[in-house]
Amino acid sequence: MIERTPILNIVTHLILFVGLLMLMVPLYLTFTAATLTMEQISQIPPRLLPGDQLFVNIAEAWTRSDFSQKFVNSFILATGVVTGKVILAAMTAFGIVFFNHRLRMPIFWLVFITLMLPLEVRIVPTYAVAANALTPFQAILDATGLSRLIAWISGVEVHLEWNLLNSYTGLILPLVATATGTFLYRQFFLTIPDELVEAAQMDGAGPVRFLIEHLVPLSRTNIAALATIMFVYSWNQYLWPLLVVTDPSYGVVAVELGHLVPNSNSTGGGDPQWHLAMAGTLIVMVPPVLVVIFMQRWFVRGLINTDK
Amino acid sequence: MADINIRKVAKAYGKTQVVHGIDLDILDREFIVILGPSGCGKSTLLRMIAGLEAISSGEIAIDGKVVNDIEPRARGCAMVFQNYALYPHMTVAQNIGYALKVAGISRAERDQRIATVAATLDISDYLDRKPGQLSGGQRQRVAMGRAMIREPKVFLFDEPLSNLDAKLRVQMRLEIRRLHQRLNATSVFVTHDQVEAMTLADRLVVMNAGHVEQVGSAEELYERPASKYVGGFIGSPHMNFLKGQIADDGCSVVLEAGPTLPINPRIGRAAPGAAVDIGIRPEHARRTGEGANLTVRYDFLEELGNGRLFHGRVGDSDFIVQSADKTPPAFGEEIGLRIDPFHIHLFDGETGVRLQEIASVAPARTRALEPA
Numbered sequence: 163m164i165e166r167t168p169i170l171n172i173v174t175h176l177i178l179f180v181g182l183l184m185l186m187v188p189l190y191l192t193f194t195a196a197t198l199t200m201e202q203i204s205q206i207p208p209r210l211l212p213g214d215q216l217f218v219n220i221a222e223a224w225t226r227s228d229f230s231q232k233f234v235n236s237f238i239l240a241t242g243v244v245t246g247k248v249i250l251a252a253m254t255a256f257g258i259v260f261f262n263h264r265l266r267m268p269i270f271w272l273v274f275i276t277l278m279l280p281l282e283v284r285i286v287p288t289y290a291v292a293a294n295a296l297t298p299f300q301a302i303l304d305a306t307g308l309s310r311l312i313a314w315i316s317g318v319e320v321h322l323e324w325n326l327l328n329s330y331t332g333l334i335l336p337l338v339a340t341a342t343g344t345f346l347y348r349q350f351f352l353t354i355p356d357e358l359v360e361a362a363q364m365d366g367a368g369p370v371r372f373l374i375e376h377l378v379p380l381s382r383t384n385i386a387a388l389a390t391i392m393f394v395y396s397w398n399q400y401l402w403p404l405l406v407v408t409d410p411s412y413g414v415v416a417v418e419l420g421h422l423v424p425n426s427n428s429t430g431g432g433d434p435q436w437h438l439a440m441a442g443t444l445i446v447m448v449p450p451v452l453v454v455i456f457m458q459r460w461f462v463r464g465l466i467n468t469d470k
Numbered sequence: 471m472a473d474i475n476i477r478k479v480a481k482a483y484g485k486t487q488v489v490h491g492i493d494l495d496i497l498d499r500e501f502i503v504i505l506g507p508s509g510c511g512k513s514t515l516l517r518m519i520a521g522l523e524a525i526s527s528g529e530i531a532i533d534g535k536v537v538n539d540i541e542p543r544a545r546g547c548a549m550v551f552q553n554y555a556l557y558p559h560m561t562v563a564q565n566i567g568y569a570l571k572v573a574g575i576s577r578a579e580r581d582q583r584i585a586t587v588a589a590t591l592d593i594s595d596y597l598d599r600k601p602g603q604l605s606g607g608q609r610q611r612v613a614m615g616r617a618m619i620r621e622p623k624v625f626l627f628d629e630p631l632s633n634l635d636a637k638l639r640v641q642m643r644l645e646i647r648r649l650h651q652r653l654n655a656t657s658v659f660v661t662h663d664q665v666e667a668m669t670l671a672d673r674l675v676v677m678n679a680g681h682v683e684q685v686g687s688a689e690e691l692y693e694r695p696a697s698k699y700v701g702g703f704i705g706s707p708h709m710n711f712l713k714g715q716i717a718d719d720g721c722s723v724v725l726e727a728g729p730t731l732p733i734n735p736r737i738g739r740a741a742p743g744a745a746v747d748i749g750i751r752p753e754h755a756r757r758t759g760e761g762a763n764l765t766v767r768y769d770f771l772e773e774l775g776n777g778r779l780f781h782g783r784v785g786d787s788d789f790i791v792q793s794a795d796k797t798p799p800a801f802g803e804e805i806g807l808r809i810d811p812f813h814i815h816l817f818d819g820e821t822g823v824r825l826q827e828i829a830s831v832a833p834a835r836t837r838a839l840e841p842a
């Protein structure tokens with residue numbers, strides 16, 4: 163299609179440019195602030211040109227927040243969530259799409275409902291469960307009178323307990339248990355022609371083989387997308403780690419960054435150390451940005467090699 | 471060795487009955503073509519043989535063994551799909567060799583067999599390509615290769631040529647037939663293209679709305695269609711049908727449109743007064759000046775290159791005459807036709823079933839009776 167609309171072109175480019183500005187200005191301010199000294203940052207009017215203190219500030223922020231440990235924790239959290247999610251979601255969607263069984267629709271709706279209940283909404287019950295992951299089972303046993311039966315037969319009081327607070331498991335599991343990934347896979351699996359499934363069946367591939375040798379390779383762009391989204395999502399988790407972790411050795415970067423941001427608690431009434439907070443922000447931003455840049459190449463490759 | 475016995479096989483999706491109790495015996499090494507219009511249940515039948523669709527009732531036995539509850543992979547069938555269904559993420563070689571890989575056959579043997587199959591199908595140059603980088607015809611060959619490599623007892627084809635252009639279709643048709651002969655397998659081929667069906671088949675199965683209408687060789691189906699449906703389905707251009715009644719002498723038909731046509735006197739069950747449909751193939755209606763026993767009101771001409779179709783009307787029915795005649799009549803002119811009694815097919819007016827000759831005449835004899 164050939165279009166000659168010079169005015170429209172200018173307008174669209176203007177809009178794009180404004181959007182770019184809105185994105186870049188805060189980033190630029192963060193960067194400049196991270197390069198200044200304490201005095202420079204407090205001066206009025208604010209200084210807009212970068213200083214030379216970047217590495218000093220970064221080193222200071224790094225040690226003060228114990229980022230060595232926190233980065234490890236955040237990586238464990240993020241990779242745990244990504245792996246768990248990619249696998250669990252693939253298997254759930256596989257079960258929902260390719261098997262015709264009676265529980266198919268109920269399971270589908272259960273998964274669907276969790277879409278409406280993100281972690282933030284159900285954070286209190288989730289916390290209660292994390293405090294003792296076996297609570298639901300205990301409740302079932304109690305309600306059905308089974309625990310009394312067991313106590314009566316064996317004399318052992320049934321008391322199930324599995325505490326997930328202050329553990330990687332507790333950090334990761336609730337973030338894995340959401341429906342977004344399942345839906346991404348489901349939509350993709352639904353586009354796979356029946357003939358392909360049947361061809362694999364005729365070739366003798368069972369369900370597990372079909373999942374591993376056909377579905378996984380076919381959904382690699384989906385996996386890359388999901389992994390990227392989930393990595394950034396879990397890297398940026400704040401509320402859940404804040405609740406479930408009290409032991410600083412399990413702390414994650416986002417929460418720690420919160421501690422760097424000046425408020426009356428952290429400065430104890432002293433001067434707000436914005437240069438350190440911004441230096442910390444810069445460091446914390448790096449991994450998600452790298453992941454996005456790296457994974458983007460993957461998307462593009464997936465898009466160019468369109469397999470018909 | 472693999473014959474397929476289909477006994478009273480039916481398929482229902484919920485309450486809708488799609489295939490109604492089909493009986494069919496397919497012989498070892500036979501090339502069977504299942505022919506029928508869209509939605510008549512051809513694919514469903516084929517997929518029940520393959521094991522991709524559960525059988526609602528009845529029994530399918532391959533090689534004497536009932537396979538109702540046997541998984542597709544254990545039935546010894548290979549299938550070629552309409553849209554080829556190649557694995558898009560695998561190379562041609564991997565596609566062809568996949569069944570062997572699943573079966574746990576060693577890499578060396580696999581490679582060797584892939585090479586053989588690829589050479590047979592003339593696709594050796596593309597082994598490293600992905601299906602997305604192949605043309606339609608090449609993909610078709612890969613799909614065939616994937617089916618061939620397992621050396622199956624039974625080949626199942628579900629309209630594998632319908633996505634190819636006309637020329638390629640003719641070529642692949644011949645190759646499929648050649649392969650069938652070489653591989654000594656039993657082939658079941660589904661299509662709705664009667665030319666394809668007639669050139670490929672040892673025997674044809676004509677299906678209509680979930681029933682088998684007739685089973686037989688192309689020649690049998692053409693010369694002695696068992697029902698009005700088959701008569702109209704087999705042959706191109708299609709058979710002309712006229713309504714009428716058996717005359718009192720039992721030896722002729724009085725058409726609704728007026729004229730009386732003599733019929734083969736050996737046709738039994740032709741009770742005088744019975745309502746019948748008569749079928750006349752366009753190529754059997756000969757234009758003639760004198761001795762005409764039927765006249766057609768001429769409408770327009772269709773040029774075929776090797777002949778012409780004169781379209782017209784007899785009473786309220788369309789009527790086509792195929793002829794090499796070069797002189798087109800004027801619009802609305804009456805064309806005189808001579809119809810040989812032996813070329814008139816008689817079908818029961820209500821059930822559409824063919825009224826058979828009394829003595830069942832051997833096909834060779836039937837042909838001898840007909841004027842050249």
Ligand SMILES: Nc1ncnc2c1ncn2[C@@H]1O[C@H](COP(=O)(O)OP(=O)(O)OP(=O)(O)O)[C@@H](O)[C@H]1O
Nearest residue numbers: 483486488506507508509510511512513514515662
């Ligand atoms: N899963 C299904 N549920 C309900 N009805 C179905 C299902 N699959 C097929 N049918 C019906 O069964 C009938 C036969 O389908 P089938 O695919 O065998 O037709 P076909 O003869 O192969 O036609 P075509 O030439 O168009 O491929 C059709 O009327 C179709 O609507």
Ligand SMILES: [Mg+2]
Nearest residue numbers: 512513514628
């Ligand atoms: Mg079909």
